[in-house]
Amino acid sequence: MTLPIVVVGSGVAGMATALAAAPHPVRLLCRSSEGSASAFAQGGVAAAVGAGDTPAAHAADTIEAGAGHNVVQVVEWITRAAPGTIRWLEAQGVVFDHGADGELTLGREGGHGAHRIVHAGGDATGAALVRALRAQVERAAHIRWQGGAEVDALLMRGGRVAGVRCRGADGRDEEIEAAAVVLATGGIGALYPHTSNPPGATGSGLALALAAGAAVCDLEFMQFHPTALAVEGHSLPLLTEALRGAGAHLYDGEGRPLMTGLHPLGDLAPRDVVARRVWQVQREGGTTWLDTTPIEGDFPRRFPTVFASCQAHGLDPRRERLPITPVAHFHMGGIATDLDGVTSLPGLHAVGEVACNGFHGANRLASNSLLEGVALGRRLGALLAASLPQASTAHGPARWIERGPGLAEAAQPALRELLWKAAGPVRDTARLRDAWRTCQAAEASGWQVRLAKALLRAMRLRRRSLGAHFRLDCGCSL
Numbered sequence: 197m198t199l200p201i202v203v204v205g206s207g208v209a210g211m212a213t214a215l216a217a218a219p220h221p222v223r224l225l226c227r228s229s230e231g232s233a234s235a236f237a238q239g240g241v242a243a244a245v246g247a248g249d250t251p252a253a254h255a256a257d258t259i260e261a262g263a264g265h266n267v268v269q270v271v272e273w274i275t276r277a278a279p280g281t282i283r284w285l286e287a288q289g290v291v292f293d294h295g296a297d298g299e300l301t302l303g304r305e306g307g308h309g310a311h312r313i314v315h316a317g318g319d320a321t322g323a324a325l326v327r328a329l330r331a332q333v334e335r336a337a338h339i340r341w342q343g344g345a346e347v348d349a350l351l352m353r354g355g356r357v358a359g360v361r362c363r364g365a366d367g368r369d370e371e372i373e374a375a376a377v378v379l380a381t382g383g384i385g386a387l388y389p390h391t392s393n394p395p396g397a398t399g400s401g402l403a404l405a406l407a408a409g410a411a412v413c414d415l416e417f418m419q420f421h422p423t424a425l426a427v428e429g430h431s432l433p434l435l436t437e438a439l440r441g442a443g444a445h446l447y448d449g450e451g452r453p454l455m456t457g458l459h460p461l462g463d464l465a466p467r468d469v470v471a472r473r474v475w476q477v478q479r480e481g482g483t484t485w486l487d488t489t490p491i492e493g494d495f496p497r498r499f500p501t502v503f504a505s506c507q508a509h510g511l512d513p514r515r516e517r518l519p520i521t522p523v524a525h526f527h528m529g530g531i532a533t534d535l536d537g538v539t540s541l542p543g544l545h546a547v548g549e550v551a552c553n554g555f556h557g558a559n560r561l562a563s564n565s566l567l568e569g570v571a572l573g574r575r576l577g578a579l580l581a582a583s584l585p586q587a588s589t590a591h592g593p594a595r596w597i598e599r600g601p602g603l604a605e606a607a608q609p610a611l612r613e614l615l616w617k618a619a620g621p622v623r624d625t626a627r628l629r630d631a632w633r634t635c636q637a638a639e640a641s642g643w644q645v646r647l648a649k650a651l652l653r654a655m656r657l658r659r660r661s662l663g664a665h666f667r668l669d670c671g672c673s674l
């Protein structure tokens with residue numbers, strides 16, 4: 197009997213893996229109904245496809261943004277694969293934006309030295325990719341897609357990860373034996389009070405891998421996006437950086453420019469610099485605003501996602517300034533993998549935001565994450581399909597590794613506040629230590645607390661600022 201590849205998570209990384217694994221049977225399990233973080237992505241796909249641009253230049257910008265903490269071999273491979281990734285996405289049905297000349301429209305975002313961001317439907321690129329790949333998944337005879345499936349345990353047999361247990365939408369548990377298990381479960385943004393991620397992005401896959409003893413790395417590197425719409429809620433609408441690229445400006449509550457004198461790039465300073473400034477003004481009791489009214493042209497057509505979010509909250513970005521707040525956006529750390537998605541546990545692979553392969557280093561360059569998910573998902577799926585028929589099946593007694601019970605709903609806001617204060621855009625030893633002790637004392641209360649403890653430990657151990665990890669007490673000041 198051919199055991200399936202089990203892919204957990206149906207963002208772009210999970211779907212690309214599943215599609216590329218043809219003809220090997222795949223079970224694609226997806227927990228949430230609110231969509232993956234991929235679908236929320238307002239950036240585009242970075243690729244050196246413009247005249248005069250090169251993968252080497254894209255790689256250099258990626259390493260510059262990542263503070264040199266990147267794995268060069270991974271950066272070089274992905275940036276070289278980027279133009280082919282765009283072509284593959286087009287073949288899957290993604291319609292990228294083109295100019296009147298029929299050429300791809302290439303945008304430029306913070307940290308990129310060239311126009312190399314490809315969009316589909318303006319600021320709705322992530323949703324366009326998810327729609328196209330989902331249609332392919334539904335057509336693919338080798339993939340069995342299942343929504344509402346919560347994976348909460350890994351099956352270990354003969355020293356290998358050999359399957360998963362998942363609870364279906366009907367509340368029934370199913371044990372699935374697998375030729376290989378791929379975690380593509382996304383990031384951890386929803387562990388914080390405000391995030392650009394969907395509410396389900398709580399690090400469930402990372403917590404499962406930690407419980408099983410998989411090696412993790414770079415957990416301290418969390419990217420905060422400076423401009424989400426400051427409205428009620430946990431998962432907040434992003435106000436894409438491209439708005440500032442198109443002429444929007446940042447102000448404090450008194451109408452003073454927010455970034456004056458702080459960075460030569462002003463409002464388009466690196467994301468972490470702007471996020472810390474917004475954090476600081478808010479901590480001092482002030483308010484922070486994005487003025488989108490100078491943006492020229494047809495706003496609803498250029499930024500349909502932003503426009504719809506603003507309208508849903510009774511705001512008109514063409515006529516009034518928008519209240520902003522920083523949000524947890526992207527986790528550079530995760531389950532340690534190589535370029536092939538191989539983890540320290542035989543049989544277990546990881547891809548997309550849950551994985552840490554060194555592509556992003558200490559800070560991700562804008563629009564590099566959809567690229568990474570698709571490029572490495574395709575690579576992993578193809579590798580698995582080629583190697584699994586020859587791989588030996590795991591033998592021996594079965595042992596289940598469980599993630600364990602989750603934190604009670606009522607206790608989750610307190611954990612989020614704790615992380616925001618200690619593990620947000622600005623950190624110091626005393627807060628990290630106190631938060632870690634709080635988590636240590638409460639770790640039996642849920643897997644989210646154990647995961648938070650692991651994050652706080654990594655943040656304590658890196659006693660200097662690097663990339664998105666900013667330590668106020670290690671010779672750095674705001």
Ligand code: SIN
Binds near residue numbers: 561
């Ligand atoms: C943005 O559009 O500001 C976010 C894009 C990204 O995070 O890549």
